Amino acid sequence: MTVRFHAPIVLPCGSPFRVLRDATVDVDGSGTITYCGPRAAAPGHEGITTVELTGILLPGLINAHAHSPMTVLRGMGGDLPLMRWLREVIFPAEARLTPADVHAGMVLGSLEMLRHGVTTSAEMYYQGEQMADAVLRTGGRMLLAGPIIDLPGIDWRATVKHIDNWIDTDGRFIGPADRIELGYGPHSAYMLPADALRAVADSARERGALVQIHAAETTEEDTEQRASHGSVPRLLDEVGMLDARIVLAHAVHVSAGDIDLLSRSGACVAHCPGSNAKLASGIAPLAELLAANIPVGLGTDGPASNDDLDMMHEVQLAAMLARLATGDSTAIRAERALLLATRDAATALGREDIGVLEPGRWADLVHVHLDDPAFPRGADAPDAQLIANLVWGAGSRRVTDVWVAGEQVVADGESTRVDRAAAQADVSASAARLHG
Structure with a gap:
């Protein structure tokens, strides 16, 4: 079973550094990347599920x-x-x-x-x-x-x-x-x-x-x-x-x-x-x-x-x-x-299975939304300006969705697995005792 992530911008962060436009990342049932490249060149799959994204997709x-x-x-x-x-x-x-x-x-x-x-x-x-x-x-x-x-x-x-x-x-x-x-x-x-x-x-x-x-x-x-x-x-x-x-x-x-x-x-x-x-x-x-x-x-x-x-x-x-x-x-x-x-x-860290969007690595993915003043031209910006907008302007504040090994662990900015309010309450109780 393959899931195809489609985004207007994909940053594989490999060598050489490339900005892919209208690109996809395919992930198999094990959570491993099988393809990263232009959408037009993506291989065909039966029963593929497509996740349509609107911003930048980059490695975790x-x-x-x-x-x-x-x-x-x-x-x-x-x-x-x-x-x-x-x-x-x-x-x-x-x-x-x-x-x-x-x-x-x-x-x-x-x-x-x-x-x-x-x-x-x-x-x-x-x-x-x-x-x-x-x-x-x-x-x-x-x-x-x-x-x-x-x-x-x-x-x-x-x-x-x-x-x-x-x-x-x-x-x-x-x-x-x-x-x-x-x-x-x-x-x-x-x-x-x-x-x-x-x-x-x-x-x-x-x-x-x-x-x-x-x-x-x-x-x-x-x-x-x-x-x-x-x-x-x-x-x-x-x-x-x-x-x-x-x-x-x-x-x-x-x-x-x-x-x-x-x-x-x-x-x-x-x-x-x-x-x-x-x-x-x-x-x-x-x-x-x-x-x-x-x-x-x-x-x-x-x-x-x-x-x-x-x-x-x-x-x-x-x-x-x-x-x-x-x-x-x-x-x-x-x-x-x-x-x-x-x-x-x-x-x-000696890890060849993470850090880059390429076949054979884990599908640890981050989606950055472009609806922010940091991206004045959105996806239409030239490559250098787009990277500058991401690094110098947006930072992490527009991270909306995160996947680890193909599993979504953050959706719309919140954990899909753990109640953040409860986690903060647990730390608050520990901190109160330790600070006291």
């Missing part, structure tokens, strides 16, 4: 680094620098989180992202089973990295073993249409000994799993690592972590030598411009990372440090800050900024 956006259950902690310590914010506010609050708090926070975070057109997020947070259940309920997609940290009362060895056993028992992918991918989340080089980093790298390589790690986020956090090893990337290389499938979150304070090392190793980066700016962590050298052919995706970071989960906002910020940092208004063009949240983010 990908959040390459997030801690979405922190919706319950939003606004706490919002004017503190990173390390004080973590040690004085966030770590103590997280110690009081219950499994129900994490579940409620992830449900609402997933709903928020889906309504913004974000179909996939790479998450690092506690209570993995609660996280997975929450996303399976909303219908989103997630790369789940269980956080590994060395603190009093937390045994990093037991955490690594738990993740090993979960992957060995259930497989790396769980849920319909590979909704959840399991991986490892060593918090950072400054929160773990070298032996822990080495053990995580070994476990991840053995299972082909993704490693998500905070790296070189601020100048203060890794002073000891720089003194001992030269830089955080060099330390990660020494312990074998750069040989694994890895994405470094932030990578703000990296030298030319670090960038060369990351490029040669095949490591990837999750760039979080909004969080970096809010916490005054710095501006990551995005243009330099891309020039070195390092795969870069965009992330929001947590909703308590950003404080939203809107990837189109990150698309704008990434391009604007790169232009400011380089003094070049052409450093990151609108279409490349959009690719950082679609195709490039999928590459950074």
